[in-house]
Amino acid sequence: MSLADTLAAVTRIPGVRGALVVSGRDGLVVAEALMEGVDGRAVAALTGSVAGRMLGLTGALGAPPPALLHLQAAEGALLAAYAPSGLLVVAVTAPDVNAGEVRLALLQAAEHAA
């Protein structure tokens, strides 16, 4: 499955404004499928930073590494799944999206992006 197919599986869910594959360590965009007005470079850089800190936090707590990060805000949400390769599969969504479906799609996409 190509990265474009991986992202398409996420963006076809109603309420998803965009999806990206991000290099977790660098915070750089590897692939993206975004609606107009979503700044992919900013999403990649900031998500990479938050996801890296979450990894550090769970490590410091002696907990296993997280599989998924979910930030819920008033006007939308950001979800990121950790791929074993260090990539992140990220979705930017509207507030009323089916979060369970997005989480499932992201975890499957992360397996393909490994």
Added chain:
Amino acid sequence: MRVIEPWVEGPLRAFLNESAARLTLLMTASGQVVAQHGFTRSLDVMAAAALGAGILASTFEIARLMDSPPLDEVAHEGTRLGFYLAGFETPRGRWVGLVVFGPETSLGLVQLFFGRLAADLALAAPAAEPSGQVLAENFEGELNASLRALFGR
């Protein structure tokens, strides 16, 4: 942080806070230092400015030889430190930024906030003043004033 032009301080301080860069150097395309953060010796900052401006000038020429648009950014990530070098336009002409960062931040964050720094500088820059004639008797005094501003001595 040391700046030659006071209006540079606000945007540069915001960049440093947000990017967590360790060293930052802003210079003109010819290597004249405008502001610096993190450098402690004048020799280091002069050498870094000359090398940074030279690297970007070289990439510009390579792009020209290949009939390609100018290459405005150069990034190098080592095991302990990363370097980010980028050119940008200001109302005062073309400037170059050199940023050194560690593992506490990322290339993506540095790149993102450097773009904002360039935009903020373009907005903050006052109208260009007519350049005066550089006289030999003024040169040493102006050079010393610039070094005092950059290194506080």
